[in-house]
Amino acid sequence: MINTGFKLSAKEILKLKDFKHSAAYSTYLKCIKSSPVYVSIMKEHSDKINIEEDVARLKSEGQLPEGIPAETLSSLFKLSISRMAINLIADTIILKELEDKAVDDVMQGISNDANLLYLTGMAEEKYYKEAQKLLEEGKLDKDDVAYRGLIAWMKREEKLPKDNKVLKEPKTAPAAPAPAPKSEKHSRQVNLDSLDIEM
Secondary structure (H helix, E strand, O other): OOOOOOOOOHHHHHHHHHHOOOHHHHHHHHHHHHOHHHHHHHHHHHOOOOOHHHHHHHHHOOOOOOOOOHHHHHHHHHHHHHHHHHHHHHHHHHHHHHHHOOHHHHHHHHHHHHHHHHHOOOOOHHHHHHHHHHHHOOOOEOOOHHHHHHHHHHHHOOOOOOOOOOOOOOEOOOOOOOOOOOOOOOOOOOOOOOOOOOO
16 A cells, blocks of 8 residues: 655755765665575566567667667666666665655665675775775775775785785874973972981
């Protein structure tokens, strides 16, 4: 049953639109694509798709050029359907979540999942390349999520040098200066052997 009372505000739609251009959303799509359930369902259905006869008919009607093989067009068609299915599934899951929760909560949840993937070194390589660049420019701290994820990715990809040093040491907070020695008000010397020492 569709809840006809559910609707997104203009502000929420803008937030969602911006979110779809984020790294978290890209990672979210990648997770769906690699899901065993998605892979098996798509394989089951895409194996039954064959448009070679349709391609041959369209060629005979002059609507398609003769130079493109029917197999190539059939493969491209299957690929397009697969990509469209990923986006449909992603949007359906998000909209179902949004029906029950606020936009910010849903997007935060997806972002948290993306951060976990990044920290375990399993996100897309381009994000680690960006982190590596920031490290080379001295813009990363050892406590940054970007740095920790980069180390995890380098370990997974076996790109971490044996001394565990990554290109150059990341910046660390400057050490607090040592406290200045306290100056004594009276600099008199005390004879410890004396019997009348004043304390």
